[in-house]
Amino acid sequence: xxxxxxxxxxxxHRPLLLGVAYRMLGRVADAEDVVQDTWLRWAGADRSAVRExxxxxxxxxxxxxxxxxxxxxxxxxxxxGPWLPEPYVTAYEDxxxxxxxxxxxxxxxxxxxxVVLESLSPLERAVFVLREAFGYPYAEIAALLDRGEPAVxxxxxxxxxxxxxxxxxxxxxxxxxRDLTERFLTAAAEGDLTGxxxxxxxxxxxxxxxxxxxxxxxxxIESAGKVGRFLIGAxxxxxxxxxxxxxxxxxxxxxxLDGDRVDSVLQVDVLDGRVQSVYIIxxxxxxxxxxxxx
Numbered sequence: 233x234x235x236x237x238x239x240x241x242x243x244x245h246r247p248l249l250l251g252v253a254y255r256m257l258g259r260v261a262d263a264e265d266v267v268q269d270t271w272l273r274w275a276g277a278d279r280s281a282v283r284e285x286x287x288x289x290x291x292x293x294x295x296x297x298x299x300x301x302x303x304x305x306x307x308x309x310x311x312x313g314p315w316l317p318e319p320y321v322t323a324y325e326d327x328x329x330x331x332x333x334x335x336x337x338x339x340x341x342x343x344x345x346x347v348v349l350e351s352l353s354p355l356e357r358a359v360f361v362l363r364e365a366f367g368y369p370y371a372e373i374a375a376l377l378d379r380g381e382p383a384v385x386x387x388x389x390x391x392x393x394x395x396x397x398x399x400x401x402x403x404x405x406x407x408x409x410r411d412l413t414e415r416f417l418t419a420a421a422e423g424d425l426t427g428x429x430x431x432x433x434x435x436x437x438x439x440x441x442x443x444x445x446x447x448x449x450x451x452x453i454e455s456a457g458k459v460g461r462f463l464i465g466a467x468x469x470x471x472x473x474x475x476x477x478x479x480x481x482x483x484x485x486x487x488x489l490d491g492d493r494v495d496s497v498l499q500v501d502v503l504d505g506r507v508q509s510v511y512i513i514x515x516x517x518x519x520x521x522x523x524x525x526x
Contacts, residue, residue, distance in 0.1 A: 242271055242274055248286070248366075249289055250263055251365070252293050253267055253297045254320055254341070255361040257297055258317035258318065266296045270293045274289060291376045294362065301354040301357065314451070316441035316511055316518075317346040318518040319513055321522065322338070322481065323479055336365070337482060338404060338483055342481055343481050343511050346481070348395050348398045352391055352394060352395075355377065358377060359377070359384055359387045359388050359391060364392070373388075400508060402501035402509070405502075406483060409484045412505075412506075413499075416428065423464055423467065425461070431507050432459060432507050433503065433507060437509050438454075438512070441515050442515050443515035443517060459510060463510075475488060476489060478497075480497055485498060492524045493524060494519045495519075497511075497519065498511070498513075
């Protein structure tokens with residue numbers, strides 16, 4: 233296999249490898265580092281002994297991501313305020329024609345699910361990602377992780393139960409989410425508390441992630457009254473900003489721009505025509521991968 237052929241094969245699989253690594257880690261920079269390390273392993277490997285390129289690359293990426301996740305957990309770092317995953321720009325509406333496949337991919341990378349995955353062990357997370365997001369058979373996951381198939385099935389069942397019990401319910405219809413997001417932003421920007429309250433579920437939750445590096449609530453805000461008043465107050469205190477629509481973590485979102493600087497990312501989860509969750513990511517370290525304004 234020539235160097236050019238090896239490079240082409242790796243680049244063909246790069247989106248898959250990045251998808252696996254990001255779902256494992258919830259951090260774009262760490263996922264990109266893992267994929268780069270996978271490339272180094274691939275470039276230095278005896279590729280004549282590799283029977284199936286995709287399986288080899290996914291196995292290396294998964295194991296490197298497990299190691300990275302264990303290192304992160306071992307450091308025991310304390311995060312200031314609520315934690316949300318780093319925003320991950322997706323394009324499923326444009327690139328995945330099958331609606332059922334698009335829904336599975338979007339769900340597996342959603343902010344709500346990735347928050348729950350943080351509480352799984354690294355091995356459980358790997359099994360969940362490979363099984364639920366990418367549809368790997370149990371036998372293949374067992375081979376990738378050097379585990380017995382019964383143990384993998386047990387981990388998969390435990391992880392699925394954990395996720396199902398803890399993640400919020402929401403509708404995945406992108407058109408409805410876009411419409412409610414636009415109405416939500418308009419009501420907040422215009423100081424229309426009555427209009428905003430009409431869009432919020434009674435038990436709505438607002439999760440703000442600043443990492444202590446910008447202004448955002450240090451606790452989750454709950455209930456329509458508290459969330460509505462917070463959003464109106466925040467809009468009144470903030471100077472002029474602009475909004476850019478984007479597909480983030482598989483769903484419609486808004487990138488908030490202060491001039492040409494990315495100020496934050498906002499996304500809402502919707503159920504039964506009401507906003508159930510509001511996510512605001514303002515940690516500047518998590519916004520670096522997003523393109524700035526024009």
